[in-house]
Amino acid sequence: MNHASDAQGRTSSRHHRPRLLVVDDDADMLRLLSMRLGAAGYQVSAVASAEAALAHLDIERPQVVLSDVRLPGKDGLSLFDEIRRRHPSLPVILLTAHGTIPDAVEATSRGVFSYLTKPYEARELLDKIAQAIALNPLANDDQRTDEGWRSELVSRSSRMADLLAEARLVAQGDASVLLRGDSGTGKEVLARAIHKASQRARKPFVAVNCGAIPEALLESELFGHVKGAFTDAVSNHKGLFQAADGGTLLLDEIGDMPPALQVKLLRVLQERAVRPLGSSQSIPVDVRIISATHRDLEAAMAQGQFREDLYYRLNVVTLQLPTLAERREDIPLLSTHFLSLLAPKYGKRVSGFSPEALKALTLAQWPGNVRQLFNVVEQVCALSTTPLVSLALVQRALRTPSVQVLSLAEARQRFEREYLVGLLKMTDGHVADAARLAQRNRTEFYRLLQKHDLTPGLFKSDGAPDADIDPAVAAE
Structure with missing residues (x-):
């Protein structure tokens, strides 16, 4: 044969x-x-x-x-x-x-x-x-299975085919999965695909970036709190473990989780139950854990920054995502796919890239991987005035540090929330002081906090680590 x-x-x-x-x-x-x-x-x-x-x-x-x-x-x-x-x-x-x-x-x-x-x-x-x-x-x-579970993973490279075959098999079980790969390689997209291919697909998929939320906030975000647990806790709040009950919880950048919270997370995984802040009762939860990191967790363990027992509980199965440079044959496919997604957003009638532009994209370095490619394609889509994206426009975008393209309203919203978080951290959660610094009355300031779902009491913890990224965008 x-x-x-x-x-x-x-x-x-x-x-x-x-x-x-x-x-x-x-x-x-x-x-x-x-x-x-x-x-x-x-x-x-x-x-x-x-x-x-x-x-x-x-x-x-x-x-x-x-x-x-x-x-x-x-x-x-x-x-x-x-x-x-x-x-x-x-x-x-x-x-x-x-x-x-x-x-x-x-x-x-x-x-x-x-x-x-x-x-x-x-x-x-x-x-x-x-x-x-x-x-x-x-x-x-x-x-429906094929379209549903991997529709966001556009690829035809053998490297990705092998990875997706493994992911499809892993999805059938319930073992904890650790996704490793450089920033921008698509760890959250793969986690979402595993969830869609699993028996938990009809239940929630919840993602949280452990390194982007202050420690005082992260504990409440993960495990919840009860009314009266701290100042401004005016009602019970379900944490993300409860929100993901029956489904999948992605703990992104798990390597950045503070040591004190690592202990509490390990207890939750062992007992399969969470205890909200201020509560004496544990609540059973059925959640599959997928973790993701770009850090060297073995080195972090050797330096005492990551618990060995937690590592082995999270690392039942490891999947390594390739860099974009390791799957260059996917770049033309990804580029044209992103262009087709973005063209309606900018009201553009673009049919593709010129051969020279596509060659330039394929040969570029891409330290920011797929996320950087998406941002470059968005930039050229926003600026393109011809049906075919030109080489000059691609070269211009590649020379410019690629940033996420936001509308003015989105940028203002993001800045406003980060500004409020900074004020609350600076004033240790005292609303009157924060409102005075913002030159707003307390009623208006409270309204702003409510708009951005910020609880001042969670900032009343001395020594909380800095966070430049807000929880609303933490899972991006």
């Missing part, structure tokens, strides 16, 4: 006859392809136009689309653009005559999985299909 048949056979046994969608207006070619692919163990749906293919995709999701470039009406390249917009992770293979090779090469740079030049050998075709399925191994017979 040849290599393609081996690969296809393994795929077939794993996924119970993968589905293919074949698009060609030549009835004889369509019939021949369907027979060959059916004999190779695939389920084949055959249609004669791009419009019919899109209608079919609304009903049933295949694992690979094979399309002729020359079609009546909407051509194969237009079909690919529409598939990319609707289903970014669905591999498309184009079948092309010699005259359309330049178009096919350009389409490959924009995200087409591969193209074959007619006439092609059956073995070559089966090889390409097997590769496409191998790089997208998580597609299965349940369209």
Whole structure:
């Protein structure tokens, strides 16, 4: 048996006859392809136009689309653009005559999985299909599962395919997971995907950044408090453990959690119950814990900054996210995907990147990883005045330190909250003093605190660590 048949056979046994969608207006070619692919163990749906293919995709999701470039009406390249917009992770293979090779090469740079030049050998075709399925191994017979659990993870790289295969398996159990990777690699996105693929998918997913919230606030945020637990605690407050009951709680930047809270977290994990601040009663909780960090936790343990017993309880399964530089083949796909998401926000009709611009993006360093790429794409989208994003615009964005693009209203909101947090920390939670510094009366100041869900009493703890980021954006 040849290599393609081996690969296809393994795929077939794993996924119970993968589905293919074949698009060609030549009835004889369509019939021949369907027979060959059916004999190779695939389920084949055959249609004669791009419009019919899109209608079919609304009903049933295949694992690979094979399309002729020359079609009546909407051509194969237009079909690919529409598939990319609707289903970014669905591999498309184009079948092309010699005259359309330049178009096919350009389409490959924009995200087409591969193209074959007619006439092609059956073995070559089966090889390409097997590769496409191998790089997208998580597609299965349940369209909703595939679309739902990893829809935010746009990738076709083998490195990410291996990671996602592991994540899909891990999701089926209930073990604690530690996600490791540099900042901006997508740890929260992967955590959310694991939750969606798990039996807890219908329950809440809650994320908290342990390093972005002052210690006095973090304890109440995680475990809750009861009425009267401290000044200004005028009612009971459920913590994030209770909010995530039955679901998944992501403890982002777990390596930055203060030592005193590490002890309390360990107790919660051991007892599977939380005790709100000021309460003598424990409340049972059923929560799956996913932790994430960019820090070297082994080094932190050696320096006494992270508890060894907590580390082993959190680190039942470890998943390591690659840097963007380690998955460069995903950069064109991610860039065009982000552009399609952002264009409506800025009211732009952009169709993609020029080949030179896409090459510049692919070769860039990306120390900030996927988050930095998103910010760069947002910047060029906001400033673009042409259907194709130019090389000059990409180079300009790459030279500029990429920052998150906020509307003026969003920026004001964020500044206002950080300003109030700073005042409360400076005045040790005394509202009268904070209002005086802000040159506002107490009634108006209380109204501002209520608007931003800030409780002054939580700032009445001496020696609380600084926090430059507010809880409202902590899970970003």
